[in-house]
Amino acid sequence: MKVQILKCEFCNLFTLEKDCPKCGKKTVNPKPAKYSENDKFSKYRNIARNQI
Numbered sequence: 001m002k003v004q005i006l007k008c009e010f011c012n013l014f015t016l017e018k019d020c021p022k023c024g025k026k027t028v029n030p031k032p033a034k035y036s037e038n039d040k041f042s043k044y045r046n047i048a049r050n051q052i
């Protein structure tokens with residue numbers, strides 16, 4: 001199952017929510033990183049999962 005990682009640019013917080021759970025602002029689709037995207041995203045995915 002593929003999940004969409006979103007980011008609150010205001011809090012610099014990664015989440016799966018469309019609204020930031022911290023400040024309530026709209027989250028955005030973060031731009032692809034120039035380095036090791038898979039590794040980076042799996043890390044954030046784990047962080048986001050722990051926040052739910």
Ligand SMILES: [Zn+2]
Pocket residue numbers: 008009010011012013020021022023024025
């Ligand atoms: Zn926020």
